[in-house]
Amino acid sequence: MIDLDELQLAARNHGMPLELLRDPITPAGLHYLLIHFDIPHVDADTWRLEIGGLVRQPLSLSLAELRARPARTIPVTLECAGNGRALIPDHTPSQPWLREAVGTAEWTGTPLAPILAEAGLADSVCELVFTGLDRGIQHEIEHDYARSLRVAEALGEDVLLAYEMNGAPLPPQHGFPVRLVVPGWYGMAHVKWLRAITAIADEFEGYQQAGTYRIMRFEDDVDGPPVERMLPRSLLVPPGIPDFLSRERHLAAGRVVLRGRGWSGQAPVERVEVSDDGGATWAEAELEPPLGPYAWRGFSFGWDAAPGEYELCCRATDGAGNTQPPEPAWNYGGFCNNAVQRIRVSVSAR
Numbered sequence: 001m002i003d004l005d006e007l008q009l010a011a012r013n014h015g016m017p018l019e020l021l022r023d024p025i026t027p028a029g030l031h032y033l034l035i036h037f038d039i040p041h042v043d044a045d046t047w048r049l050e051i052g053g054l055v056r057q058p059l060s061l062s063l064a065e066l067r068a069r070p071a072r073t074i075p076v077t078l079e080c081a082g083n084g085r086a087l088i089p090d091h092t093p094s095q096p097w098l099r100e101a102v103g104t105a106e107w108t109g110t111p112l113a114p115i116l117a118e119a120g121l122a123d124s125v126c127e128l129v130f131t132g133l134d135r136g137i138q139h140e141i142e143h144d145y146a147r148s149l150r151v152a153e154a155l156g157e158d159v160l161l162a163y164e165m166n167g168a169p170l171p172p173q174h175g176f177p178v179r180l181v182v183p184g185w186y187g188m189a190h191v192k193w194l195r196a197i198t199a200i201a202d203e204f205e206g207y208q209q210a211g212t213y214r215i216m217r218f219e220d221d222v223d224g225p226p227v228e229r230m231l232p233r234s235l236l237v238p239p240g241i242p243d244f245l246s247r248e249r250h251l252a253a254g255r256v257v258l259r260g261r262g263w264s265g266q267a268p269v270e271r272v273e274v275s276d277d278g279g280a281t282w283a284e285a286e287l288e289p290p291l292g293p294y295a296w297r298g299f300s301f302g303w304d305a306a307p308g309e310y311e312l313c314c315r316a317t318d319g320a321g322n323t324q325p326p327e328p329a330w331n332y333g334g335f336c337n338n339a340v341q342r343i344r345v346s347v348s349a350r
């Protein structure tokens, strides 16, 4: 069960209502939200992005200067690494997501790689550190929210300094004025309220990099593999109508088209299967054309619903052969739970 500390986080950070899976692009106000500390107040006129550390030419860019650079818009699915945490027993107390910490927006920004080229990375550079304007205390460590990327990842052609979400300036809660977008990676890499990019010669030791986002076997197990790219996952638009409290679904017998979306940060989704018996048997869903290489892919499945009780499931497989397990793999942080979704459905005679 969740405690009051977790409820306090859940009341600040909202998920995407799963019925929004019907839309390819999630409206900004319905996209999930994860904010570790407070939303910083930012004056766009005086804000600057400082690019420094081991570079030949440090840069200081205003919002107008960033906006004047070449722009790209990419639909990107973002998912919190803790999505599904509440369904993992005995995890560290944290944001108690069920399955709703996901959304897809069109992010507009300027590619990072040419800016790093202009700054001129020294040969000794190992990682780039991305620091936000937000500060707080986690695990008794006071720090600015900061994450790093290895040079090769930071130079990826689709990594953006994004200043628009769905064609409008970033809302305060999503990182105004500028956030990092690292397509394919779990949410923690997409640093909001960006203030600095620093080139360093070692591996970054900041708390959000070295002290968490690891597959931990016990508290303070920081030697586990780092959490990076999203594992494949798929979710159904909940069919029929919900019961207010249990959220169990109710529908009338007959043909229903089940719809949903699947994604993976490892490789594009190539297959989705649906089950109406809790995963005992599976049938192929039909895939919609992809929205882009980093966005969820729509699917549909024609289901002949006879009166009875069902457990609907769906399962995505990506082009690298990764798929979803029936049960979560346990880890102390409650990360990367991509177990198949289970929806209780009650079908009544017409």
Ligand SMILES: Nc1nc2c(c(=O)[nH]1)N[C@H]1C(S)=C(S)[C@@H](COP(=O)(O)O)O[C@H]1N2
Pocket: 031, 032, 033, 034, 035, 036, 037, 078, 079, 080, 081, 131, 132, 133, 134, 145, 173, 174, 175, 186, 187, 188, 189, 190, 191, 192, 193
């Ligand atoms: N500066 C900063 N960036 C941040 C965070 C944060 O707390 N501070 N949270 C991260 C996490 S854990 C996630 S899942 C995503 C959530 O992005 P969203 O709120 O725009 O959906 O932002 C990431 N970037």
Ligand SMILES: [Mo]
Pocket: 034, 079, 080, 081, 082, 187, 188
């Ligand atoms: Mo997250």
